Amino acid sequence: MIAFLVRRLGQALVVMFIISLISFSIQDNLGDPLRELVGQSVSEAERQELRDEMGLNDPFMVQYWRFLKKAVHGDLGNSYFFKRPALEVIMEKFPATMELVFGATLIILLFSVPVGVYCAINPRSWLTKLMMGLSIVGISIPVFLTAIMLIYLFAIGLGWLPSYGRGETTMVGFWETGLLTRDGLVHLILPSVALSSIMLPLFIRLVRSEMMEVLEQEYIRFAWAKGLSRTRIWFLHALKNTLLPVITVGGVQIGTMIAYTILTETVFQWPGMGFLFLEAVNRVDTPLIIAYLIVVGLIFVITNTIVDLIYGLVNPTVRLAGGQA
Amino acid sequence: MIRYWQLFKESAFLYRFRRDKVAIASFSVLMLLVSLSFLAPLIAPFDPYDPAGIDIMDSDIPPSWQEEGDPRFSLGTDAQGRDMLSTMLYGTRISITIGLFAVLLQLFLGIALGLAAGYFGGRIDSFLMRLADIQLSFSTLMVAIVVLAIFQASFGTELYNDLAIFMLILVIGIAEWPQYARTVRASVLAEKKKEYVDAVRVIGLGSGRIMFRHILPNTLSPILVISTVQVANAIMSEAALSFLGLGMPVNKPSLGSLINSGFEYILSGSWWITTFPALVLILLVLVINLLGDWLRDVLNPKLYKD
Numbered sequence: 001m002i003a004f005l006v007r008r009l010g011q012a013l014v015v016m017f018i019i020s021l022i023s024f025s026i027q028d029n030l031g032d033p034l035r036e037l038v039g040q041s042v043s044e045a046e047r048q049e050l051r052d053e054m055g056l057n058d059p060f061m062v063q064y065w066r067f068l069k070k071a072v073h074g075d076l077g078n079s080y081f082f083k084r085p086a087l088e089v090i091m092e093k094f095p096a097t098m099e100l101v102f103g104a105t106l107i108i109l110l111f112s113v114p115v116g117v118y119c120a121i122n123p124r125s126w127l128t129k130l131m132m133g134l135s136i137v138g139i140s141i142p143v144f145l146t147a148i149m150l151i152y153l154f155a156i157g158l159g160w161l162p163s164y165g166r167g168e169t170t171m172v173g174f175w176e177t178g179l180l181t182r183d184g185l186v187h188l189i190l191p192s193v194a195l196s197s198i199m200l201p202l203f204i205r206l207v208r209s210e211m212m213e214v215l216e217q218e219y220i221r222f223a224w225a226k227g228l229s230r231t232r233i234w235f236l237h238a239l240k241n242t243l244l245p246v247i248t249v250g251g252v253q254i255g256t257m258i259a260y261t262i263l264t265e266t267v268f269q270w271p272g273m274g275f276l277f278l279e280a281v282n283r284v285d286t287p288l289i290i291a292y293l294i295v296v297g298l299i300f301v302i303t304n305t306i307v308d309l310i311y312g313l314v315n316p317t318v319r320l321a322g323g324q325a
Numbered sequence: 326m327i328r329y330w331q332l333f334k335e336s337a338f339l340y341r342f343r344r345d346k347v348a349i350a351s352f353s354v355l356m357l358l359v360s361l362s363f364l365a366p367l368i369a370p371f372d373p374y375d376p377a378g379i380d381i382m383d384s385d386i387p388p389s390w391q392e393e394g395d396p397r398f399s400l401g402t403d404a405q406g407r408d409m410l411s412t413m414l415y416g417t418r419i420s421i422t423i424g425l426f427a428v429l430l431q432l433f434l435g436i437a438l439g440l441a442a443g444y445f446g447g448r449i450d451s452f453l454m455r456l457a458d459i460q461l462s463f464s465t466l467m468v469a470i471v472v473l474a475i476f477q478a479s480f481g482t483e484l485y486n487d488l489a490i491f492m493l494i495l496v497i498g499i500a501e502w503p504q505y506a507r508t509v510r511a512s513v514l515a516e517k518k519k520e521y522v523d524a525v526r527v528i529g530l531g532s533g534r535i536m537f538r539h540i541l542p543n544t545l546s547p548i549l550v551i552s553t554v555q556v557a558n559a560i561m562s563e564a565a566l567s568f569l570g571l572g573m574p575v576n577k578p579s580l581g582s583l584i585n586s587g588f589e590y591i592l593s594g595s596w597w598i599t600t601f602p603a604l605v606l607i608l609l610v611l612v613i614n615l616l617g618d619w620l621r622d623v624l625n626p627k628l629y630k631d
Contacts, residue, residue, distance in 0.1 A: 011455070011458075011459065014459075015459055015462075026475055136611070136614055136615060136618060137611060139614060140557070140607055140610040140611035140614050141607050141610075142561050142564055142565055142568075142581075142606070142607075142610075143565070144564075144565060144568045144584070145584065145603050145606070145607065148584075148588060148591065148599060148603070152591065152596075156592070252461065252462060255462055255463060255464050255467065256464035256466065256467075258464075258467065259464045259466040259467035259470065260466065262470060262569065263565055263568065263569065266568075266569060267588075277474075278474075278569060278570075281474040281477065281478055281571075282570075284478045286478075289474070289475070289478070293471060296467070300462060300463055304462045
């Protein structure tokens with residue numbers, strides 16, 4: 001287990017190192033920080049002097065080391081547009097994105113497990129066939145189209161739900177939440193449904209195929225022979241082993257979901273990190289782009305490591321292999 | 326050639342295909358879409374790339390069956406006055422082209438790296454698979470968005486627009502190589518243990534020949550199965566990137582950028598600019614996915630699972 005943990009942490013460090021290198025080279029090549037600071041009106045000699053003073057003429061490794069030291073302290077430079085620390089700007093939008101991901105995850109969990117299990121234990125029912133048919137249609141519709149359709153139907157057509165923004169929010173400490181007010185929750189519905197729309201069919205299919213595989217196994221047949229009740233076999237013995245692979249795939253999909261938040265946030269003008277990132281790209285706001293990369297990179301690395309650790313805890317074979325290594 | 330045709334005609338593959346209505350329907354729709362889009366220069370009523378043929382006065386005309394419709398433009402026009410039908414035909418061609426070439430690039434990289442990892446094993450294998458793990462943990466879309474965003478910011482929009490189609494193929498192609506590499510590696514590992522590989526090695530063939538002439542053909546069925554899904558995914562990724570404004574520019578739109586340009590007008594009631602390309606996109610991806618599902622059932626390869 002310890003060896004496993006160390007290997008995972010090593011991998012996480014390598015990933016963060018690569019991200020920091022990429023971020024640094026973006027900072028180095030994209031835009032001129034001097035021009036952003038002083039404008040066009042300064043003479044060339046003064047410019048050179050300023051460049052020396054700011055250390056822009058230092059060797060690559062020296063500059064990279066300085067960047068790294070600052071980054072570890074949470075200093076990623078000031079956003080050109082907001083004139084405030086980039087990390088601060090990003091972290092303000094962090095809760096909005098996380099609440100969106102949370103809403104979508106909730107929908108996925110609530111629907112995929114029951115539907116997947118139903119489809120696995122009733123493979124021949126018409127409802128299963130309908131669900132499988134719908135799921136392949138669901139996979140084929142891009143997230144942004146689902147989002148547009150939802151807006152068109154529920155916001156413009158029926159006028160039931162709001163189509164953009166977060167609505168009323170309250171501050172809980174540093175966390176700006178929309179989960180406590182009715183208005184905020186109503187605003188969350190359409191974006192989370194849209195975000196979950198691409199993953200839900202995938203998870204239904206995953207739960208179904210894993211469950212069907214588990215139901216074929218010897219120990220399940222033994223449980224039947226022993227005369228255990230159906231519900232006990234299905235929901236206790238089979239479901240447990242079904243959820244194991246679902247956890248790993250689920251962990252990887254969290255990363256994909258962060259990417260899809262960019263699409264969902266754009267369509268719904270949800271004031272989260274993804275929306276901010278696209279704006280930053282359009283304004284060539286380099287520090288903000290870098291801050292986004294690093295924050296998202298951290299989210300990826302942390303979730304992947306946690307998921308692997310949980311998997312290691314739940315699955316005894318991993319624990320064994322790690323102990324021997 | 327005739328012998329192969331004969332073999333194909335009598336194969337179980339074709340037999341199962343002819344008995345499956347969904348497969349036949351999906352295949353026909355796919356062929357129809359592909360041929361229509363590649364014949365676009367011949368059958369499209371207008372040339373959407375020709376600025377002289379576009380009149381801004383024609384913009385925002387609804388489809389011809391609606392009251393304000395114009396019989397010249399059967400599916401209406403977009404905000405720039407381009408005929409929707411022609412623009413969509415050309416756009417579908419771009420989407421399919423990007424999807425196919427991106428998958429070809431993935432195939433090339435994935436097969437080369439997957440074969441090497443599976444055949445040589447050891448350090449090469451663990452390095453490549455660790456790399457694949459890391460790259461897969463970041464989703465393709467995320468990698469593509471970041472890379473394209475950085476390129477767009479550093480090239481400037483104008484130059485970027487000229488290079489967009491190559492950039493999209495490169496980015497989607499490179500970002501997805503682990504899918505193939507893992508599948509190929511898993512099948513190579515299974516094949517390597519078989520007797521025929523020992524036999525050719527005893528004969529004294531070189532490892533290149535063994536890899537490409539003897540092992541590779543036996544890994545083709547999983548490759549074929551994931552290829553269909555990969556084409557569908559590549560088309561979807563391209564659409565998503567174009568929708569974000571990081572893909573094909575407005576003057577050379579793919580389906581995704583058409584949907585994007587229509588999205589601004591959907592609130593003012595011009596539903597047709599978004600709806601028609603969206604329907605084509607969904608239909609295209611859906612039939613490819615259905616074919617992929619059918620292929621998976623027929624070939625039933627042991628796919629690599631995480």
